[in-house]
Amino acid sequence: MADNQNTTQNIIAPNNDLEIVKKNFPHCFDKSGDFDFEKFKKELTTSEINFSKESYGMDWLGKSYARLLATDPAKTLIKEDIDWNEKQENKNSENLLIKGDNLEVLKHLSNAYHEKVKMIYIDPPYNTGSDGFVYEDDRKFTVEQFSELAGVDEEQAKKILSFVNSKSNSHSAWLTFMYPRLYIAKQLLKDDGVIFVSIDDNEVAQLRILMDEIFGEENFVGQILWKRKKEISSDSKKIAIQGEYVLCFSKTLKAEINNELLSDEYIKKSYNEPNKIYTKGKWRPVPITVSKGLSGGGYNYSIKTPTGKIHDKLWAYPEYGYKELLEKGLIYFGVDGNAIPQKIIYLHESSGQTISNYWDNVATNKEGKKEILDFFQDINLFDTAKPSKLIKKIISLATTSNDLILDFFAGSGTTGDAVMQLNAEDRANGKEGNRKYILVQLPELIDPKKNKTAYDFVKNELGVDEPTIFEITKERLVRAGKKIDDKSGFKIFETQPIWEDYEFEAKEFDAQTKLFDESKLSSEDLQTLLTTWKTYDNISLTESLKNVDLEGYTGYYGNGRLYLMNKGFETKNLKALLNKIDEDTTFNPISIIVFGYHFRSKVLREIAENVSNYANKKKLDIDFITRY
Ligand SMILES: C[S@@+](CC[C@H](N)C(=O)[O-])C[C@H]1O[C@@H](n2cnc3c(N)ncnc32)[C@H](O)[C@@H]1O
Incomplete structure (x- = not known):
């Protein structure tokens, strides 16, 4: 039996924090890998570190449970919708729509998409008391x-x-729900990645402190107040609610927030049309004087205007700098040539303006609703859709043309729509326009008593026997793509429970005593196992494995991993494998992973020995792993 074994139940979000400690403080771990906390504490006391005098945080009933869920292995497999993904429009797509509970999905993504996501937007249940949120899981x-x-x-x-x-549906229940999801989401963000979370008064206070804890208070970027409706209605007895929030945190201090493009309204108000003197485009003058009190700033000299008036002030530029601007025709003395000089800024040179945390003019929830009605011939399929303009604005703050965007509370799929729209706008402006999205949506059943039209539409128009919100997400993405002629398509995956009795069997690690009846597995099941494993082994869901022929036996290869899943591997196939390693320059496995239940122990031993003893020409150091 090969000594390197693991199981499908090993799918755990990597604890990056521990990895970092291990990498930087290896001497604080003993021979068996156990952490010596006392040593670590001493190490910190000798370095120049300021210890926080007050310990501040949030505790709630269920926090230890939430922590456990964040690191507990996935309980599902991840399965590909092969028919959908092989369609011409989807087969090369790098967009993903994944059906399932997002905690499970995030766990599946946690290796292959570790630090790959530039920006996350989520719009979770707000726990309003009437939005149906209750804490439930199947652990x-x-x-x-x-x-x-x-x-x-x-x-x-x-x-x-x-x-x-x-x-x-208490605060504690909501926090228990959110903690593990945000914890894993953070692992998926790139170092310069950013997360935005929509929320309203019900949980904003809890969320802010929760995110302080998960992302670190220093990574708080902002709390945006978004005016979600124009009317002031009597939905609160004392202060009417017109706004809600978008909390923003970065993964590290490396993250940047893009400037916002200047609005048409602002341009109209602040910029002048080109004229005979300032010919290069719209322009506006900005002061070059400095207030006296400003520490260290300013150069004092006199400037004579074209009309002969002298201005003796503190200027932002030294005299030679001012003269350069004057020579370039970038100094403005007012309409009569007499005023305090100012510098000219052309609109095309502007890098936009810093975003404010007050958004009162972006589009309201009504527009989100209207977008759904427009897509679906006035059928109200989804009540809580955000307007795509809002999500577009959020995405543009934190991404550029090629970034990956994740939304794991997809709802009607507005985030996917917004990504496609932004890409189209980028392309129209000569940029790449190649952002990609990953959306996750629970197959939440549509209750015909609550929304009969949605139920009937999904059942009759979309032909789905058990109508769920996932079908609405999917159809919205298709229609949104068609509307703007976006051809990027999307691939679909879904979680499925691990087969009954598999969990127990896998722990036994003993292929001799066949406890699990592998003959129950169809070829589709094997594909699902393969999809789950490859994602676990850092191969993205959109990357296909190549079939490798080993003298009549098919293996699957990608990103340095060779998977041997099928039955019937014999000595001649082993020979073909060793030969291929030597001769095929495109075949360079660093791991060979076999499905233990399909190999007799003798064959496993034979492969393991040959792989480790055979001095391959390329000197590849190949791991051999038996997996169940
Ligand atoms: C407020 S809606 C999001 C709306 C979305 N922003 C839009 O514009 O359409 C929240 C969505 O999250 C989904 N959801 C709730 N719990 C989930 C879970 N555990 N996993 C995945 N999706 C979930 C709900 O079904 C709902 O569709």
């Missing part, structure tokens, strides 16, 4: 298991488990 920890895994005593474990099973 079935026993009191003993949970107490051990979370490091709490059994009495506490009992209390927490009874709370998470109580279908609560």
